[in-house]
Amino acid sequence: MNEIQYVGEHLLPGQIGHFLLLLGFVSAFFSAYTFYKSANTLDDTWKKLGRIGYTIHAVSVLGVIAMLFYVMVNHYYEYRYAFEHVSDDLPMRYILSAFWEGQEGSFLLWMFWHIFLGALLIYSAKKWEAPVMAIVMIIQVFLLSMICGVHLGFGDYVYKFGSNPTLLLRDTMEAPIFNNAEYLSRITGRGLNPLLQNYWNTIHPPVTFLGFASTTVPFAFAVAALWKNSYHDVLTPMLKWSLFSGAFLGIGILMGGAWAYEALSFGGYWAWDPVENMSLVPWLILVAGIHTNVIAKSTGYSIRSTLLFFILTFVLIIYSTFLTRSGILGETSAHAFTEMGLEWQLVAFVLFFLCLGLILFAVRYRNIPSKPKEESIYSREFWMFIGSIVLFFAGAIIATSSSLPVFNKIVNFFDPSYIGAVIEDPIPHYNKYQIWTSIFITILAGLSLFLRYKEREYKAKHLKKFFTRAAIHALLAGIITYAASFWISYFETRYIVLSWACWFGILASLSYFFTDGIKNLKTGAAAFSHLGFGLMIFGVITSGLNTRIVSTNPFAQRGLVDDESLSKVISLIKGAPMFVNDYWITYEKDTIDGQHRIFDIKFERVEDSAVVESFTLHPNVQFDREFKKVAASNPDTKHYLHKDIFTNIASLPRSQMDISMAQEIEDSLEYKPYKPALGDTIFTSKHYGIVKDIIYNPPLEDSFDLSVAVELEFKNLEGDQVYTIKPAVGVKDNMIFEIPEVIEAFNLKLFLQDTFFTNVYNSENDLNYAIYNVKKGESFLYKDYKVQLNQFDNNIDNQQYDAEENDVAVMAVLSVSKQGESPQIVKPIYILRDGKSFSIKDYLPEYGLHIRFEKIDPVKEEFTFSLAQDVRNFDPISLLIAEDVPRSDFIIFEAKEFPGINLFWLGAIMMMLGFIFALSRRWKER
Amino acid sequence: MKKTYIIGFLCIAAAIGIFFNASSDVSTYATFADAQVRAKVKVTGTLDLDKEFYYDPNEDPNYFSFHMLDNDGVSRKVILTQPKPQDFELSEQVVVTGKMKDEVFVASEVLTKCPSKYKDEELLLRAET
Structure with a gap:
């Protein structure tokens, strides 16, 4: 078979990238080895070689990163990595996200940081440089092996080392499209997962x-x-x-x-x-x-x-x-x-x-x-050590439970009949142990601050003071825990204990911070971190344990479930307010903005049957690139100082989630024909409608050259609900469109059939024009209509007229009046172009009147107009009506309150600031 | 006795205690037959596509029912007290958590595994046409 000469590919970046990958791999190995030799021999020559190896490695990895960015930014879809992670319509601000969406990119990000840290270590580690860098570089060897894509054959068995991001799409995927030399012009990238x-x-x-x-x-x-x-x-x-x-x-x-x-x-x-x-x-x-x-x-x-x-x-x-x-x-x-x-x-x-x-x-x-x-x-080091053991224990418990899939896999390897075990309810499982480790840690975080290092005589000198101090803080913590119960619930004893432990830790850290901490910033940073930790855990009690589901409506449950709290969502019909848990919630409207459909959800909080607060939240759903399906749901949150209200669109009607579903639903509808005349009443199984009126050129969402609608008034059999609808037909650029109407509440969908259009508007061939000659200011009678030639206008504003040089064009302004109705203005146009005459007619859709400006006789100062009227046939008005149409005007909505969630964030930030303070204090230490 | 030993002893005791305590949180994937006798289980299986799905969010957004075949091939009606998950019909494998109530499995949670290759094929097919 002949090699296909592919069109439009850029092969150079891939070749450079591939080379750099291998160079980076080899140089990392070299650097690790030479640093290792240097560490063992204490020879500076080896160390220099190690640094050279590091530099080559650093340049290589940065080069691979640059190459990947280059092909991604330029949308070179011949590269698998670009194909998988970017697309033409992906905004450039997401290019970083797209880069580390894939495994290869995230490994590169990891290596990038190792290179950065490696430079700092070479600069600062002094005597530790060689052994430390030997370890760092051997780690780089392992990481780079994940993306170097070397194939090693052992006899028939080929092992592929890593997944190489510099490869071409056609080398990594088999598909018939690659038989086409111009395949590149026919593919586009897959783009970034909308969630990311x-x-x-x-x-x-x-x-x-x-x-x-x-x-x-x-x-x-x-x-x-x-x-x-x-x-x-x-x-x-x-x-x-x-x-x-x-x-x-x-x-x-x-x-x-x-x-x-x-x-x-x-x-x-x-x-x-x-x-x-x-x-x-x-x-x-x-x-x-x-x-x-x-x-x-x-x-x-x-x-x-x-x-x-x-x-x-x-x-x-x-x-x-x-x-x-x-x-x-x-x-x-x-x-x-x-x-x-x-x-x-x-x-x-x-x-x-x-x-x-x-x-x-x-x-x-x-x-x-x-x-x-x-x-x-009685020393600080003892209790700090205990605290460390507790932290280790907490980690070990979590790690063991999370490793259950690994355990299953290993046992299954030896015993294929073994059925893997799973944790039934992960959240309570993890919580029940971490509550107790948190209790120990928060208590120790406070207590250990009161003690001192290397204190052999503490017992004799300070023990009494220590116990007094601890007792006071314990008491205060108890008071705050009790006071907080007026705001939040504890449900179980263990949460009361946890809350008390948090407050003990918080108060102890606070008092230590203000007595000793400000004098010594190293321990001050520790106290600050401990304070943050206590607040954060207390924030978990308030926001996690006390999460309140707003969007629950227990009456709607079918009685199958014992636990009513399981119902977490409500369905909201557009425009229909629902009262749940102190709020009137209304789905007011939704708008499309780019790939997003944004919902306006109005909340009105009611106290003593009066609205005391009102706000609107905007959760949205995000469509996939083709706009065919909802790909992600993005929440919106109302933040208060003391709580958050979190809202999310849990689901939408099927027809709104997925265009193929919408099509499926449409296909499943059964339309029945109805042929009423104007003024007739039609009956469906549960409703009836009266044909009220014909509307010419009604206001429609899309603009049409010409359109007509039928106005119907529909009622349910009880007669307490009335909806007026206007199904229409319109013509645009010689294409005819049916514009249906839906009555969501009645589950009805109506089409006005396109035959009605020709019943109303005649085609030019079917018209019989009558000719009239008039002078300016004169009038004549056409059928029931009095037509008067008022004046002429040279400013022609008709869109159908494209002016050309040497055109002679005149627009006549005529008024047409019918007995008892106000006169209407028409503006037909007469054009003389290259010795030929044309006319652009004007039309009164309501009367079906066509008016043409045919001729100008400059000698007699006479003007010739021709008029025709549509022959209209309103009987029958052909309608198609489907019943039992699934509603599409509602959302499945989730709303939750997280009390005191800011305590969690505040505590977390303080804890991290503590780390940073401590780091800045110790950074310069040798 | 040295404190280190006391600490070590306490750690081991706690570890054993936690291990036995935690083992009750763990169970194997069950079948509907197991679910008849056990309180709360996770059942794996596939969707029974021959039988009907029911979800009318208009009536109750927290009610979704479908039929599922467990690993023994037994089909049961499953009621989920949550909205219907996205792309549910496409899922290859389903894991439901809950309990049997008479002949109906009432699930509080459903995990679905969708075919991941489907996205690839769709794209290349689209490129073909």
């Missing part, structure tokens, strides 16, 4: 991936310390990098929550989704590590646990990568990427670093310095 067309997806992934990437640094320091068997001077850089990582990973996770809450229809900021869990777990372990690191720096205790926590943090990060990207979570998660055949590579990635870390740790265990004497039970 959101500014959150521009900011959330880079921050999260910076968080991911930065966990590498404490890990690399921990491994380097074990490798070099040197522990004390690693604690300072490890602490500042773990604070950096804790800040960015934490902010990334919270941004994910904010995105889910603000822009997605999940209806909350946290759903215990496996992917959320698996980014939270490493953060919890990292925070445990930060605390033991502080202990280690201050007292020399807990060095072992610090190293172990940082090793586990990074391993858990790559484990979560494995979970999200291997497809093992299946349909249990909203985040999962599409499968790419990377499972075994990802397993190798996780196992390599798990084994590296744990084996080194085991080998060096006895060498790691520890103190012979245990911490005093």
